[in-house]
Amino acid sequence: MSRTVEIDLGDRRYPIHVGAGIIGERSLFAPHVSDRHAFVVTNETVAPLYLDRLRPALADASGVHIHVIADGERHKTLDTFAVLQNALVTQRIARDGVVIALGGGVVGDIAGFAAACYQRGVDFVQVPTTLLAQVDSSVGGKTGVNLPGGKNLVGAFHQPRCVVSDTATLATLDPREVRAGFAEVVKYGLIDDPDFFDWLEANAAALLDLDDDALTTAVVRACERKAALVVADEREAGVRALLNLGHTFAHAIETGTGYGEWLHGEAVAAGIVLAARMSHRMEWLAGQDCERIERLFVRASLPVRAPADLSPERMLELMSVDKKVRRGRLRLILLRGIGEAVLTSEFDPNALQATLEAGREAA
Amino acid sequence: MSRTVEIDLGDRRYPIHVGAGIIGERSLFAPHVSDRHAFVVTNETVAPLYLDRLRPALADASGVHIHVIADGERHKTLDTFAVLQNALVTQRIARDGVVIALGGGVVGDIAGFAAACYQRGVDFVQVPTTLLAQVDSSVGGKTGVNLPGGKNLVGAFHQPRCVVSDTATLATLDPREVRAGFAEVVKYGLIDDPDFFDWLEANAAALLDLDDDALTTAVVRACERKAALVVADEREAGVRALLNLGHTFAHAIETGTGYGEWLHGEAVAAGIVLAARMSHRMEWLAGQDCERIERLFVRASLPVRAPADLSPERMLELMSVDKKVRRGRLRLILLRGIGEAVLTSEFDPNALQATLEAGREAA
Numbered sequence: 001m002s003r004t005v006e007i008d009l010g011d012r013r014y015p016i017h018v019g020a021g022i023i024g025e026r027s028l029f030a031p032h033v034s035d036r037h038a039f040v041v042t043n044e045t046v047a048p049l050y051l052d053r054l055r056p057a058l059a060d061a062s063g064v065h066i067h068v069i070a071d072g073e074r075h076k077t078l079d080t081f082a083v084l085q086n087a088l089v090t091q092r093i094a095r096d097g098v099v100i101a102l103g104g105g106v107v108g109d110i111a112g113f114a115a116a117c118y119q120r121g122v123d124f125v126q127v128p129t130t131l132l133a134q135v136d137s138s139v140g141g142k143t144g145v146n147l148p149g150g151k152n153l154v155g156a157f158h159q160p161r162c163v164v165s166d167t168a169t170l171a172t173l174d175p176r177e178v179r180a181g182f183a184e185v186v187k188y189g190l191i192d193d194p195d196f197f198d199w200l201e202a203n204a205a206a207l208l209d210l211d212d213d214a215l216t217t218a219v220v221r222a223c224e225r226k227a228a229l230v231v232a233d234e235r236e237a238g239v240r241a242l243l244n245l246g247h248t249f250a251h252a253i254e255t256g257t258g259y260g261e262w263l264h265g266e267a268v269a270a271g272i273v274l275a276a277r278m279s280h281r282m283e284w285l286a287g288q289d290c291e292r293i294e295r296l297f298v299r300a301s302l303p304v305r306a307p308a309d310l311s312p313e314r315m316l317e318l319m320s321v322d323k324k325v326r327r328g329r330l331r332l333i334l335l336r337g338i339g340e341a342v343l344t345s346e347f348d349p350n351a352l353q354a355t356l357e358a359g360r361e362a363a
Numbered sequence: 364m365s366r367t368v369e370i371d372l373g374d375r376r377y378p379i380h381v382g383a384g385i386i387g388e389r390s391l392f393a394p395h396v397s398d399r400h401a402f403v404v405t406n407e408t409v410a411p412l413y414l415d416r417l418r419p420a421l422a423d424a425s426g427v428h429i430h431v432i433a434d435g436e437r438h439k440t441l442d443t444f445a446v447l448q449n450a451l452v453t454q455r456i457a458r459d460g461v462v463i464a465l466g467g468g469v470v471g472d473i474a475g476f477a478a479a480c481y482q483r484g485v486d487f488v489q490v491p492t493t494l495l496a497q498v499d500s501s502v503g504g505k506t507g508v509n510l511p512g513g514k515n516l517v518g519a520f521h522q523p524r525c526v527v528s529d530t531a532t533l534a535t536l537d538p539r540e541v542r543a544g545f546a547e548v549v550k551y552g553l554i555d556d557p558d559f560f561d562w563l564e565a566n567a568a569a570l571l572d573l574d575d576d577a578l579t580t581a582v583v584r585a586c587e588r589k590a591a592l593v594v595a596d597e598r599e600a601g602v603r604a605l606l607n608l609g610h611t612f613a614h615a616i617e618t619g620t621g622y623g624e625w626l627h628g629e630a631v632a633a634g635i636v637l638a639a640r641m642s643h644r645m646e647w648l649a650g651q652d653c654e655r656i657e658r659l660f661v662r663a664s665l666p667v668r669a670p671a672d673l674s675p676e677r678m679l680e681l682m683s684v685d686k687k688v689r690r691g692r693l694r695l696i697l698l699r700g701i702g703e704a705v706l707t708s709e710f711d712p713n714a715l716q717a718t719l720e721a722g723r724e725a726a
Contacts, residue, residue: 035690036690078441078444078445078448079445081441082441082445085441085510085516085517086510086511086512089510089512089513089516089684090512092683092684094686094688094689094690094691095686095687095688095689096689096690116519117480117507117517117518117519118516118517119516119517119518119686120505120507120518120519120520120686121519121520121598142483144480144483147448147449147452148449149449149452149453150452153448153452153481153482154448154480154481154482155480155482155483156479156480156483156484156519157483157484235484320455321452321455323457323458323482323483324458325457325458326457326458326459327398327399327457327459328457
């Protein structure tokens with residue numbers, strides 16, 4: 001089973017192909033690499049697993065250069081970005097070259113940002129090999145790196161020309177990474193798709209067991225939901241911000257723990273539960289819905305609290321550099337129901353404080 | 364006399380205000396800084412000269428932070444870019460903040476690139492204080508930094524919200540910088556405006572003497588010419604490339620001499636003359652027109668040859684990383700007449716070789 005989601009962004013329109021075993025399909029890559037130089041960015045974990053499967057699919061390129069970066073969020077830095085830029089010029093990649101990201105969200109974000117800026121923009125193709133990257137990073141064109149002071153604070157909007165999501169590559173994924181990706185999948189149900197949330201409650205086990213059909217269904221549905229929001233608001237002036245459900249809390253956790261201790265999806269799970277609890281505290285979200293959300297994450301062995309060593313004060317400080325801050329005011333995505341997320345600066349600061357105090361792991 | 368050129372790029376439309384003494388006009392800045400944080404990037408040379416004049420014009424901002432960088436092309440690097448990104452987050456500039464570039468082309472390029480990428484894009488206002496920046500860098504949205512392997516190889520298209528070009532700031536400019544800017548002014552006459560070239564031949568002395576009316580006329584005309592090409596082709600898929608007349612040679616000279624020895628405009632003067640001579644060698648450009656061009660640059664004491672220590676082989680190697688290279692082929696801007704520039708890959712490589720051999724300074 002292979003399916004295609006079209007992301008309809010006018011002259012930046014692109015297809016996302018989803019299916020088991022499609023990483024080696026030459027016909028999917030040919031339109032983007034024929035007679036051009038391909039610069040593949042991957043990491044030390046993914047390279048030995050999938051480079052040999054991808055390589056024949058790039059047979060139409062006039063040249064292929066492989067650049068391997070270290071694995072992990074802590075390498076998503078301006079330093080790695082600079083290394084990539086210098087490698088692109090050393091390999092004499094011209095403006096008609098194409099950057100291919102083979103790996104998870106970190107590889108996609110940094111390779112995409114490199115492609116966005118090299119010669120002020122070259123083409124970019126994504127081959128995401130984690131569930132999180134397949135359902136999230138591959139849609140919407142957000143690229144970037146972290147600063148010591150905050151996550152994803154430097155970057156660009158740069159849409160890929162094509163995404164090839166091979167669900168079979170998830171078989172080698174650390175189960176912890178699968179669960180982390182699951183958190184981002186659940187997010188789409190919570191934002192505006194309550195039927196999908198129901199489906200996820202029913203199919204969580206199949207999904208976490210990497211059942212091919214369940215995976216393809218979930219990846220396609222998540223991409224469609226995200227695409228709808230991105231197409232409505234490419235530069236995030238409005239509804240697109242809803243995709244950040246749980247992320248203001250999550251970024252604070254990731255920055256506060258120094259990047260790498262928590263997986264992004266794990267922080268998102270805890271962040272979503274904190275947003276849900278705060279929504280419940282403000283009497284926006286029913287207690288039983290709050291519990292359904294928490295229960296689904298607990299079933300997937302995902303964290304539902306902030307780490308014990310991050311005080312509420314430190315969390316608030318870290319949240320204040322969020323990209324959604326306007327005129328000094330923090331804005332949060334909260335829930336009025338399952339499938340009904342809202343962006344608001346009209347929240348009760350005491351509810352936030354109380355949620356952070358109650359929402360830490362036991363020390 | 365103050366005039367305004369509107370750059371009509373749809374929702375990225377912006378005005379360029381040109382006139383003597385306008386740097387302190389609060390009304391020009393208010394629409395872009397009111398109730399927002401302004402992050403001013405300037406350099407150690409410009410700061411003591413113009414910061415005190417600019418500051419009152421920013422009175423409507425809710426906060427002003429000044430960031431001073433070192434002066435010179437050699438600091439237009441990814442390292443300085445990283446310093447700016449970290450300073451933006453340290454100063455807690457939010458996505459509704461505004462970056463203001465006060466200085467020449469280097470300050471504008473790097474501050475613009477920082478604004479393009481910080482939080483994936485914040486607003487940007489330019490206050491160019493060199494002739495080169497007023498006639499060239501402030502129009503078109505090109506931002507970026509150099510790599511050791513080539514000039515402007517990393518960057519973004521990011522249009523300013525407004526440009527304030529105070530011709531009175533040129534009074535403190537090193538005459539060598541004025542002459543360098545003059546080279547870029549002449550370029551516009553050569554591309555597609557033969558009447559302007561005639562005007563420049565007649566008014567070169569007044570312009571180089573910084574006559575206010577001559578300056579305003581030249582800056583406005585240059586901005587109008589550049590705007591016409593940029594509006595027709597914002598992302599440089601076609602005619603906009605003509606603005607690179609002389610620049611493939613010039614970038615090779617700048618990279619080959621390590622950035623900083625030659626001013627950009629000086630390299631452009633030599634590059635334009637090399638392009639003219641090559642065009643003449645190919646019998647595209649009449650000998651007398653080639654001489655008129657060279658004579659105008661000589662009158663402005665600008666270089667008209669490549670440096671003695673850059674061999675033709677080294678020049679060719681450096682030219683091969685040019686951003687206009689497509690499918691391995693170098694493309695050059697050549698002249699079919701004064702006011703008739705063309706982008707072509709159909710040139711005689713022997714003519715290029717011979718031009719480079721004949722076009723070096725005596726050792």
